[in-house]
Amino acid sequence: MSVRITGIGVVSAIGFSVAENLQSLREGKSGIGKITYLEDSRPFLVGEVKASNADLKEKWGLDSSHISRTSLLGLHAAKEAWGENKLNSELRTGIISATSVGGMDRSEVFYKDYLAQNNPEYTLLKTHDSGSTTERIAAEMGITDYVNTLSTACSSGANAIVLGARLILQNKLDRVLVGGSDALSRFTIDGFRSLMIYDDQWCRPFDETRSGLNLGEGAAFLLLEGDKSIAFSGNKTICYLSGWANAADAYHQTASSPEGTGATLAIGNALRKSGIQPEAISYVNAHGTGTKNNDLSESVALKNIFGANIPMFSSTKAFTGHTLAAAGAIEAVFSVLAIQNGLVYPNLNFRNPIEETRLTPVTSLQTDIPIHAVLSNSFGFGGNNSSLVFADHA
Amino acid sequence: MDILKEDLKRQIIEQLNLEDITPEDISDDNLLFNEEGLNLDSIDALELIVLLEKYHGIQVTNPDEGKVAFRSINSMAEYIRKRKS
Amino acid sequence: MRDMDKNTYYIIAASTISHQDTFGKTGFSDSMSPVVSPALITPDYKAFIDAGLLRRMSKILRMAVACAKDCLAQAGLDQPDAIITGTGLGCLQDTDKFLNTSLTVEGLLPPTAFIQSTHNTMAGQISLSLGNHGYNMTHTQNTLSFEHAMVDALLLLDEGEQHILVGAADEHIEILSEITTHLGYKPGFPLTSGASFFIISKEKRHDTVARIADCEPVAFAQDPVAKLTRFLDTNSLEISDLNRVVYAVPGNANAGKYKTIWREAGLDPEKCINYLSLSGVYPTASAFALNYAVDLISQDRSLKNILIFNALRKENLGLTLVQSVEA
Numbered sequence: 001m002s003v004r005i006t007g008i009g010v011v012s013a014i015g016f017s018v019a020e021n022l023q024s025l026r027e028g029k030s031g032i033g034k035i036t037y038l039e040d041s042r043p044f045l046v047g048e049v050k051a052s053n054a055d056l057k058e059k060w061g062l063d064s065s066h067i068s069r070t071s072l073l074g075l076h077a078a079k080e081a082w083g084e085n086k087l088n089s090e091l092r093t094g095i096i097s098a099t100s101v102g103g104m105d106r107s108e109v110f111y112k113d114y115l116a117q118n119n120p121e122y123t124l125l126k127t128h129d130s131g132s133t134t135e136r137i138a139a140e141m142g143i144t145d146y147v148n149t150l151s152t153a154c155s156s157g158a159n160a161i162v163l164g165a166r167l168i169l170q171n172k173l174d175r176v177l178v179g180g181s182d183a184l185s186r187f188t189i190d191g192f193r194s195l196m197i198y199d200d201q202w203c204r205p206f207d208e209t210r211s212g213l214n215l216g217e218g219a220a221f222l223l224l225e226g227d228k229s230i231a232f233s234g235n236k237t238i239c240y241l242s243g244w245a246n247a248a249d250a251y252h253q254t255a256s257s258p259e260g261t262g263a264t265l266a267i268g269n270a271l272r273k274s275g276i277q278p279e280a281i282s283y284v285n286a287h288g289t290g291t292k293n294n295d296l297s298e299s300v301a302l303k304n305i306f307g308a309n310i311p312m313f314s315s316t317k318a319f320t321g322h323t324l325a326a327a328g329a330i331e332a333v334f335s336v337l338a339i340q341n342g343l344v345y346p347n348l349n350f351r352n353p354i355e356e357t358r359l360t361p362v363t364s365l366q367t368d369i370p371i372h373a374v375l376s377n378s379f380g381f382g383g384n385n386s387s388l389v390f391a392d393h394a
Numbered sequence: 395m396d397i398l399k400e401d402l403k404r405q406i407i408e409q410l411n412l413e414d415i416t417p418e419d420i421s422d423d424n425l426l427f428n429e430e431g432l433n434l435d436s437i438d439a440l441e442l443i444v445l446l447e448k449y450h451g452i453q454v455t456n457p458d459e460g461k462v463a464f465r466s467i468n469s470m471a472e473y474i475r476k477r478k479s
Numbered sequence: 480m481r482d483m484d485k486n487t488y489y490i491i492a493a494s495t496i497s498h499q500d501t502f503g504k505t506g507f508s509d510s511m512s513p514v515v516s517p518a519l520i521t522p523d524y525k526a527f528i529d530a531g532l533l534r535r536m537s538k539i540l541r542m543a544v545a546c547a548k549d550c551l552a553q554a555g556l557d558q559p560d561a562i563i564t565g566t567g568l569g570c571l572q573d574t575d576k577f578l579n580t581s582l583t584v585e586g587l588l589p590p591t592a593f594i595q596s597t598h599n600t601m602a603g604q605i606s607l608s609l610g611n612h613g614y615n616m617t618h619t620q621n622t623l624s625f626e627h628a629m630v631d632a633l634l635l636l637d638e639g640e641q642h643i644l645v646g647a648a649d650e651h652i653e654i655l656s657e658i659t660t661h662l663g664y665k666p667g668f669p670l671t672s673g674a675s676f677f678i679i680s681k682e683k684r685h686d687t688v689a690r691i692a693d694c695e696p697v698a699f700a701q702d703p704v705a706k707l708t709r710f711l712d713t714n715s716l717e718i719s720d721l722n723r724v725v726y727a728v729p730g731n732a733n734a735g736k737y738k739t740i741w742r743e744a745g746l747d748p749e750k751c752i753n754y755l756s757l758s759g760v761y762p763t764a765s766a767f768a769l770n771y772a773v774d775l776i777s778q779d780r781s782l783k784n785i786l787i788f789n790a791l792r793k794e795n796l797g798l799t800l801v802q803s804v805e806a
Contacts, residue, residue: 122661147698151598191593382603
């Protein structure tokens with residue numbers, strides 16, 4: 001019961017396209033640095049997309065000032081994933097995006113002036129709600145048959161992919177763009193700092209000395225197509241989504257359970273759905289945020305599922321920063337690229353394994369190895385855990 | 395009566411929004427994070443760190459340091475006095 | 480009894496907290512007058528929510544968890560197979576609070592409001608309150624958030640799940656009224672808060688009165704009447720077959736147009752109700768409308784077809800067909 005993936009698009013701190021992201025991944029080049037584009041003068045490390053809103057607007061010929069950065073990034077990635085495809089009244093085409101902040105980047109501009117009673121621009125709030133982020137992308141692309149937004153914190157992007165696959169399999173849609181987008185905002189930076197899990201050094205996923213995440217921003221989309229759509233488009237299948245699952249940890253509002261309950265359920269159920277045996281997984285693109293809690297809990301879950309035979313694994317968040325709702329989608333694109341190019345990406349900044357679990361991720365680029373199946377994890381606040389399985393075969 | 399400890403109790407109730415609890419309900423050696431005590435969790439621990447800065451001007455940069463200091467009202471008062479001395 | 484008919488999704492529990500006396504009541508639809516109360520009519524939350532969780536919860540979280548628990552009690556279930564929520568604007572109280580803190584406080588910021596500001600806090604808190612490990616999802620598509628959550632729930636039933644807890648909530652905060660005025664939006668009815676949750680299943684109970692026959696969220700609805708006709712046609716119905724129309728049109732701008740459509744189709748104007756007059760205005764008020772429809776049917780089984788026509792925002796259209804279940 002797998003679903004065909006025929007297009008991918010991504011924008012992140014390490015590039016404006018699939019090709020640019022792939023090149024940075026190959027070169028081990030992180031996109032994390034000091035804040036440059038966000039209106040925030042504090043010296044924090046972030047994974048920014050290297051363009052101003054004005055640059056992004058100009059690229060897509062948009063002049064209205066009322067478009068959130070989240071929409072701009074989403075539109076950029078969605079256009080790349082859509083490619084040369086054409087709208088057709090015979091095909092039901094949908095878009096599902098995921099976002100955690102929506103237009104917060106614009107709302108906080110309003111709010112600052114509002115609190116200072118400095119003639120606030122109320123129209124900025126028209127892009128606040130998360131749904132409007134997706135509507136704007138859909139409107140620019142002319143997609144109308146199904147327009148929806150999911151928001152489950154850091155697992156949102158993965159969940160959008162799952163929902164799209166289910167709609168294709170149940171013949172509710174012929175093709176669907178699925179993914180996620182989140183822009184950096186002061187709100188989220190302050191939020192993760194208030195939780196004391198924002199690292200002022202480069203984040204170090206799965207390392208014993210890890211002390212938190214670096215936030216990033218970006219967007220990614222995948223085009224999923226059913227039979228009817230393929231017959232029309234003639235598109236080549238670049239990869240298959242073959243398994244997925246979402247499960248609740250039900251342990252704590254923010255912390256993951258030490259036993260990795262939700263994560264183990266998500267990974268196990270996704271593998272079962274795919275029909276792929278754990279030993280046939282070539283690579284795991286881990287959630288690996290760099291926080292004490294996530295990386296330990298995820299390590300325990302990996303051990304629960306794979307026992308002593310843990311596949312090659314790495315977190316790519318030291319390249320992009322943690323892009324919240326976009327993360328699951330960006331990492332899905334990276335998973336597809338791993339299969340397409342026979343690559344396993346290095347887990348940057350790793351030195352010593354976590355004492356409790358002793359797992360060592362891949363630390364240098366692995367090339368020319370057959371990658372048949374990849375597991376990608378995305379775990380979020382509220383104990384929302386999702387896992388996806390990608391494969392080179394149906 | 396130890397004024398610092400009484401202040402702490404009131405501040406904790408306010409910071410953590412402990413609706414049904416009065417300062418009299420918290421004894422100085424109650425284990426704050428224990429089920430028999432106030433049954434606080436890791437989010438509360440972060441709120442207590444904010445409380446220390448807000449009311450007592452004390453910065454805790456390592457959350458693990460907080461864990462020891464926040465065992466009880468007694469340990470919190472002791473921690474504050476030590477940091478201020 | 481399991482009905483394999485694809486379009487049969489029974490509503491086996493329904494619960495609403497609103498500005499009306501809806502919670503824990505059956506037959507509330509009979510005596511309902513236009514909403515005037517500026518505040519929610521709430522139960523004693525302590526009866527539904529653990530004190531440790533309750534102390535941190537904002538309005539929207541309290542409403543959602545209480546309705547969810549009430550639904551499970553009505554259905555005699557310990558656990559649903561999945562928890563799906565819709566919310567248009569999410570946890571506004573905590574978002575507003577943390578934004579405020581973030582822009583005004585120097586030094587350390589209290590994290591609780593941030594943690595609870597994410598849209599999925601409701602679904603997360605319900606799973607935490609129940610110890611539920613199932614599918615947990617949050618849809619946010621402004622005025623169609625509830626319809627999208629419902630479509631997801633129907634998909635899950637078709638995929639073989641048994642009992643789905645699905646609902647929606649939104650909360651009003653002070654600044655919303657101010658923003659609404661500044662943006663020139665005229666809702667025509669009071670801005671309110673509300674939460675409605677349901678358990679849907681393919682399995683009919685002896686006391687089941689209503690079912691969802693179809694639900695369709697329409698984006699960029701350019702011709703709502705054409706969409707409605709096609710929707711009813713798919714369900715082998717015409718407008719004149721509807722026993723009640725429960726619709727949402729803000730202000731007075733478009734209400735006349737729809738009143739004409741209902742009248743020209745031969746429907747008694749008394750049987751076409753703008754539910755915003757009862758629920759007040761919030762993005763997921765169509766969830767209130769569903770509970771209202773179920774309650775109408777519980778009082779009168781001859782109401783075979785009730786349409787919920789959600790045009791709260793003119794770009795969006797939500798169509799839900801509720802049918803009575805033969806006793």
